[in-house]
Amino acid sequence: MNAVTKTYRRGAHEVHALRGVTVGLPRGGFTAVMGPSGSGKSTFLHCAAGLDTPTSGTVHLGDVELSRMGETRLTELRREKAGFVFQAFNLIPSLSVADNITLPLRLAGGRTDRAWLDEVVRRVGLGDRVAHRPSQLSGGQQQRVALARALVTRPEVVFADEPTGALDGTTAAEVLGLLRQVVDAMGQTVVMVTHDPVAAAYADQVLFLAEGVIVDTVRSGTSDAIARRMSALGRSMAAV
Ligand SMILES: Nc1ncnc2c1ncn2[C@@H]1O[C@H](COP(=O)(O)OP(=O)(O)OP(=O)(O)O)[C@@H](O)[C@H]1O
Ligand SMILES: [Mg+2]
Numbered sequence: 001m002n003a004v005t006k007t008y009r010r011g012a013h014e015v016h017a018l019r020g021v022t023v024g025l026p027r028g029g030f031t032a033v034m035g036p037s038g039s040g041k042s043t044f045l046h047c048a049a050g051l052d053t054p055t056s057g058t059v060h061l062g063d064v065e066l067s068r069m070g071e072t073r074l075t076e077l078r079r080e081k082a083g084f085v086f087q088a089f090n091l092i093p094s095l096s097v098a099d100n101i102t103l104p105l106r107l108a109g110g111r112t113d114r115a116w117l118d119e120v121v122r123r124v125g126l127g128d129r130v131a132h133r134p135s136q137l138s139g140g141q142q143q144r145v146a147l148a149r150a151l152v153t154r155p156e157v158v159f160a161d162e163p164t165g166a167l168d169g170t171t172a173a174e175v176l177g178l179l180r181q182v183v184d185a186m187g188q189t190v191v192m193v194t195h196d197p198v199a200a201a202y203a204d205q206v207l208f209l210a211e212g213v214i215v216d217t218v219r220s221g222t223s224d225a226i227a228r229r230m231s232a233l234g235r236s237m238a239a240v
Contacts, residue, residue, distance in 0.1 A: 001021060001022065001023060001047065001048060001054075001057065001058065001059045001060070002022050002057055002058045002059075003020050003021075003022055003056065003057040003058070004018050004020070004021045004022070004047055004054045004056070004057035004058070004059060005018050005019055005020055005021075005054060005055045005056045005057055005212075006018040006040075006043050006047055006052070006054050006055050006212075007055045016211075016212050017040045017043040017212055018040050018043055018044060018047065018054070018212045019211070019212035019213050020057070020212075020213065021040075021044060021057070021209075021212070021213065021214055022057075022214075023207065023214055025048070025157070025189065025191055026189070026204070026205075027189050028183065028187045028188070028189055029183065029189060029190075029204045029205070030179065030180060030183040030189075030190045030192070030202065030203040030204045030205075031190070031191045031192070031203055031204065031205050031206075031207060032191075032192050032193075032194055032199070032200035032202070032203035032205070032206045032207070033045065033191065033192070033193045033194070033206075033207050033209060034193075034194060034195070034197075034200055034206055034207070034208055034209070034226070034230060035208055035209035035210055035233070036210065036233065036234060037195075039209040039210050039211060039212065040209050040211070040212040041161075041193040041209055042161055042193060043212075044193075044209060045159055045161055045191065045193050047059055048061070048157075048159065048191065049061070049078065049082045049084070049157070049159045050066040050069070050074045050077060050078050050082065051078070053066075053067065053074075054067055061077065061081050061082065061156055061157065062081055062156035062157075064077060064081070076108075079104060079107060079108045079153065080108065080153065080155075081155055081156040081157070082155050082156065082157055082158075082159055083104075083149070083150030083151055083152075083153060083155035083157070083158040083159065084150055084158075084159050084160075085143070085146050085147055085150050085158065085159070085160040085161075085163045086146075086160075086161050086162070086163070087161065087162040087163065087164075087165035087166050088166065089134070089139075089142040089143055089145065089146045089166075090146065091134040091142055091145055091146065091149075092134070093133065093134055093135055094133070095133075095134075096130065096131050096132065096133060097126060097129050097130045097131070097132050097133075097134070097137070097145050098117070098121075098130040098131065100134065100145055100149060101117065101120070101121065101130075101145060101148045101149045101152055102117060102149075102152060103149065104149060104152060104153050105152060105153060108153070110153075116152070116154075117152060120148045120151050120152050121148055123148075123151075123178075123181070123182065123185070123186070124144040124145075124147050124148045124151075124178055125144060125178070126141065126144055126145065126148060129141060138171070139166060139167050139168075139171060140167055140171035140172075140174055140175060143163060143164075143166075143167065143171075143175050144175065144178065146163075147163075147175070147178060147179070147182075151182060151186075151188065155188075156189065157189045157190070157191060158179075158182070158188055158189070158190045158191070159191050159192075160179070160190065160191070160192040160193065161192075161193045162193060162194060162195065163175060163179070163192060163194075164176060164194070164196065164199055165195075172196075172199065176199055176202045177202070179192065179202065180202050183204075190203075197223040197224075197226040197227035197230060198223045200221070200223070200226045201221060201222055201223040201226055204219065204220065205217055205218065205219045205220075206218045206219075206221055206226055206229075208229060208230070208233055210233055210236075215233065216229060216233075
């Protein structure tokens with residue numbers, strides 16, 4: 001994305017959620033986005049994924065420019081090129097695991113490539129659970145279903161907003177390990193917003209946002225190094 005700004009109007013006020021963000025997310029890489037609450041992380045993710053339109057600037061997803069697209073085309077494009085994982089698993093309770101996973105394909109009017117579905121299910125470790133309902137699964141297993149659903153359309157990018165926010169430490173580590181694996185083994189590009197330095201350490205690079213601007217990038221950081229960078233950011237913000 002290039003020189004992206006996003007201004008929300010709240011009554012008589014303007015909120016500058018993004019103030020000129022220029023960044024390229026490496027294809028086949030795992031990028032984490034961190035920053036204090038309200039720094040613009042979710043807005044960044046939403047603009048990058050075409051869930052929201054920037055006020056100014058340009059956004060490319062793969063080789064397509066999103067920023068000037070109408071809502072209908074944008075919806076199509078999101079279905080084709082973006083996969084989503086959120087803190088809430090957003091599964092449909094009445095559908096089986098397999099039907100939840102293939103839902104985006106059916107919504108897009110495509111057919112299910114059986115071999116690819118099997119491969120995705122195997123990679124996320126749900127092989128023996130495809131006939132279950134979401135309510136019969138643990139939180140970690142439900143998030144694996146959400147990840148499989150995000151991967152099944154072979155998206156350009158998987159966007160994750162606090163994907164481990166609702167999980168305990170051990171289960172979170174499993175889901176993060178899986179995200180790492182889809183990057184390493186499948187060449188999938190992943191962008192993940194997180195508050196957690198331990199989660200961010202799974203990524204190749206961490207972008208730090210503060211007040212709508214990318215203020216730093218850390219490559220291959222340990223969770224300690226990332227935590228130190230975060231608290232320094234918190235201190236400098238408090239000093240303003
Ligand atoms: N739809 C909206 N309307 C008005 N203001 C908004 C809207 N969405 C976000 N904002 C404002 O934009 C700023 C950035 O919000 P954003 O949700 O991107 O932050 P965040 O970094 O994801 O925060 P958190 O860590 O709490 O999730 C905040 O000041 C927020 O209040
Ligand atoms: Mg957020």
